[in-house]
Amino acid sequence: MQRQSFKDINLSKFIVYISFFIVLIGFSILLPGKFLTVNNILNILRQTAMISVAAVGMTFAITAGQIDLSTGGVTAITALVTALMLQRFPTVIAVLIGVGVGFICGALNGILLTKCRIPAFIVTLGTSSVYVGFARSLTNLEAVTITNETFNHYFGSGNIGFIPTLFLWTVVITVIGQYVYKKTPFGRAVLAVGGSESAARYSGINTDKIKFWAMTICGITAAFSGILYSARMHGARYTYGENDSMNIIAAVVIGGTSFSGGKGTVFGTLLGSLVIGMLNNGLLLLGLSVNAQMIARGIVIVLAVSLSLREKLSN
């Protein structure tokens, strides 16, 4: 029995990597000399940074049995607010204010969720509309430019050595996320709340507090994604993050986090978002039409998830 369960765990962790490598190797073969080049890999790392970062917070939300559909709005508001703040304040303060915006939005989701006892899907469906509306009115749909070169360099378009700062941020946030998720009592409590809310409550866990913080973390990483967007684009606009939330959720689930909560990994999520990123990149390089890309992307998402859930079939 000891052996069996050991094998199980290994297999299930392993499988998260399989879809990653299948996609990686698949495209490398289909696109010799084009896909697996340093340049293209750096492209993919840069392009997925915004999703990878937001997906870290989403991993917490989904693990706690919740979901956040409002990340797009939070990303947009944060990008705009940060850009506006950069016109008056130094980089660090503007970034902190931006993160603060994410905190507030996430916390609002958390409060509505726990106080009104509305399912997260609905709360964030509603607040998503509110946040997007707010982002649109903030500058009346107008773009805000960013001329702060330090900010643009360190949060967006710069490199350190030859590594894009965007990717460095992805790594930093993922590592912090993974540590909190796996190694702290808070992370354990998030897993417990998602695994069985009543059992968690019986164990003396303040389930509302945990759900609140899971949503807040999700808001914060969505905000950080907005900061990266604005630095990468040297400006902000209400459309940033607009279509990301489904990609973010897909990244989390492909990464092996259970959609019904209680199980997951943040490293897996990073791989999941890289799968999405490689897919977007590779399908384009293949020269497929937009329609064909959509069809292929849908098929690969279903395949990747069914692969990462395969181990459950045996039960």
Added chain:
Amino acid sequence: MQRQSFKDINLSKFIVYISFFIVLIGFSILLPGKFLTVNNILNILRQTAMISVAAVGMTFAITAGQIDLSTGGVTAITALVTALMLQRFPTVIAVLIGVGVGFICGALNGILLTKCRIPAFIVTLGTSSVYVGFARSLTNLEAVTITNETFNHYFGSGNIGFIPTLFLWTVVITVIGQYVYKKTPFGRAVLAVGGSESAARYSGINTDKIKFWAMTICGITAAFSGILYSARMHGARYTYGENDSMNIIAAVVIGGTSFSGGKGTVFGTLLGSLVIGMLNNGLLLLGLSVNAQMIARGIVIVLAVSLSLREKLSN
């Protein structure tokens, strides 16, 4: 004691109506002589028909503990296929083929869901992309016009007496849905699967079959929604239904169906979609800016759901 539980049940059913009447009365007061006119009410009934119809199927899916994000794609494919078929076949045949398309799409969702054991959210996120891609390639993004007047009249823009045919279809589908949901062993099984899949399986319910059919029904009503769209617009286009799925889900949940499954009502869903319809209509009539409309819509959705869940707070 008997009385208490009697009161409880009544209250919870009653509360579904409350948000409906609050919105209705609220707009009537804010917009004297504009909102509560025969014409405007008929407008609302026409405008929400597509959502109301698709929401009937979604009630089955959500009650069974599933969800369907692919309705938009199904709606679009069906609209296009029906329009194309009308160029060769009589109305009835074209409509049947359209419904058949919904059946196939829904069934595909159901099969992936039950055979690969992927959560419905992910299956339909993937197939949604596939269906939309397919709808786009079907006519290579071109719109198809419909010149069949019988079809346009009976499924879209016509009236019978002074009642729009769109509303008649809504009523027909809702009544059939409500009966199947409340009065057949299948409906009870859907409730059971959503309430506790394991208990349902132990009780000898073929849970996979039930989930399959719940998804298939959802596909069929989404298809019907596409048929209504194309008749209302006298043509079909790959964008029909694109932004509907969140509205449909919101309608179901505002209508009092539990988002986590196992409980619901189809009549409530109709009211829920009318709430959404009134909201879209009333906010526009109020002359709010688009941004303000979005914010208001989000707030009302959260309020309406928290109202319809209020009874649970007492526990």
Added chain:
Amino acid sequence: AEENSEFLTMIPNYDNAVGTYAQGPNGEEAVAADDVNLTEEQYAVVKDMHLSLAMLWAGAGEWYNGMTDGAKSECEKMGIEIATTADAEFDPAQQATQIETALSLSPDIILTLPVDPASGTAAYQPAVDQGVKIVFADNSVNGYIGGEQYVSVCTGDQYGMGRTCAQLISDAIGGSGKIGIIYYEADYTVTNNRDNQFVRSILEDYPDIEIASMMGFAEETATGEVASAMLTQNPDLDAVYVSWDVAAEPVVAEIRSSGYDTKLVTIDLGGNNDLEMANGGIVYGKSADMPYQIGATMVKTAALSLLGEEAPTYIVSDSICMTKDNIEESWISAMNCQPSDDVLKALGK
């Protein structure tokens, strides 16, 4: 020429009627927007009519803002009340809904940008039946005739803008080189027309320019991936054309981080890219129509029609050719406002 025909038929609606100058939906000759005007007396008469108006746009953004502002300023002059504003999010069904709803407010005028000419026929019929003066922006709907179902179509010169972009891109790369085209892959007449005209102009008028790659996109936020794929396959691209400004932003970001010396040309004004242009960066030049003027003209034609005057049925605003040198002037004429402070600062003002 063989492969050229492939480029010519790639974008939807490539077979729209083609002329040197864009003609109206029923072959009308264009009237310049500047030529549409009301006399002082006519303003006074309109003011006494206490009219109301609804704006039912297809989407949202700075371009729509410009149009709305233009219409608003004219409405103020004429004492027209704005009953409601809506954005159909490019969904024809939603637009049909918004038309019906707006009609409950019994507006005298509807300014609108039809999302879909095909289904628009049925969608606008209630407004036609109710006798509302409809003024279209950009395109009409199938089967309608100017002066009958609607007053007029006011549009930017899509073909002109396509041509201007071809000119700009040629300037940017010194007359010869390799370019890429990133176009909107959707059935949307306005962008289809400008994209197609751009392709035609390049093929016909600039034989030394080679179209190395043409790729479509479906979401304006997802063009970065397209650009990087294009650059990966063609690292030697000299310039890129993108359908419109917002969609060009991620492309600029992608070019910037790729480190290539690739120029970009696009259509519409927009803060982020104009700053890049002011700084002499990746964005070389832009073409744009004049949304403020279009919005104002739409109100004017509606008013003329209500006064019983004959309004021109097809009105075209000027298009602008903007480079680093005329950013400020362009903003003032197109949007009736100054570019952002950052842009002015970069221009040294």
Added chain:
Amino acid sequence: MLKDEYALELKDIYKSFYQNQVLKGVSLNVEKGMIMGLLGGNGAGKSTLMKIVNGIYAKDSGAIFIGGKEIELHNAQDAKRQGIAMVYQELSLVPTLTVVQNLFLNAEPCNGLSIDEKMCLKQAKEAFEDFGINDIDPNAVAGDLPIGKKQLIEIIKAMLKNPQVLILDEPTASLTQYEIGLLFEFIRKLKERGIAIILISHHMKEIVEICDRAVILFNGTVALNAEVKSLTIPDMVEAMVGREVQEDYVKREKKADYNAEPLLCVKDLENSDGKLNGACFTIYPGEVVGIAGLMGSGRTELIKCIYGLMKPKKGSVTLRGKKITGQKPWVSVDTGVFMIPEDRRKSGIIDIHSVKMNLFLSAWKHFTKGGWIQDKKADEEAKKLIEKLDIKTTGIGQEVKNLSGGNQQKVVFGKSVFLHPDILMLDDPTVGVDVEAKDGICRIISAIADTGSGVLLVSSEFDHLARVCDRVLIMKQGRMVGELKRGKDKLSESSLLVAVQGA
């Protein structure tokens, strides 16, 4: 005795859910180093009272004292701080976490900010050793374990908190004799350490065996509070249910028909995970066959294989001579084979549904006319069943999650009564039901057998087996290793115990 030597004092506790007055002024004291048995019929309010003590429910009025000081409890965390730990009747393991993670949930030993995983594992192993368990993998995922093991882990989890007051709500319900022995040994050790223990159980013998004092709740008040030494079992039962309950063999109206063709034949059943190893037996019409065995002997797997929830690898099952091996559960229900699962929370009830919906979960098609369900008919049937099974509920519309544990179990059992299958398989159907209801269930089982159906009864309660079975099979490691037949062998609790232990 000095007042502050009470570990826990409850004064005049009142609690009602809506208008359902559950506790009407309950007072009791528990001394340090005392084991108190808390008894009462199903729905008497035992769990409610203990959940108030553990901060899960808020009391309406009354006071709680710990060590002489009045305390307020708002949640389980507060209770933990006061040194109170509880094993819940509903079990509170997070199914997605591993055993160790569950054991230390919300009390993880930390090393700086991070959880000290090594320490957790070490302490868990020590705890298991202390208790005498050696067959639970601390890294196994809790949700995959059978209910008996979950129960053990739950108990150890409570112990790890080093409580001053330990509340055990029916901890023995899913345990077999052997584990109960381990548990009691451990409880005695705790008692020596001066810990106060409250034990809820429906098994009078357990109370007599281990408790110092017995408190009986009846009708929301304390009906009896006395030294166990001064009490007899019939005394307690009478205080609990208000009448005497017979605990002898239930007289059958008809006998099993051993000359007829066997109803069910199971031959050499094996499944892929090796839990079944050639199980063989037959059931004759009108026969009640019991299965006795230790935890993990494969009893649950046997039933699941016959019903079709699990695929057998080898062997055959025949019903009236017709092969039904490996048929799906929904086919089984149609062919007249039905089962009641052991894990009522997970697989027995749908807790958000009403009593009526649960009772007829498998039976709706028997209420249809032209495809539509006749709800009036179903309501009548539901009322009859509630009466027959004496389910304590506010009505057929009450949500099952608001019933007491024992009453939930009656609902689960009730599903099979209406269906009246040819073969009824029951996996621990009497878990958590009170003496009176157990008697009722015995009678219903006999009545079902009297109509010619066959019953397969798995039970951890040997006295229960002894009361109703015509034949008891002894199971070990997935096969039958012995048989006791009424009339031929002595069939009693003690003979079964000897047979199982000796097997």
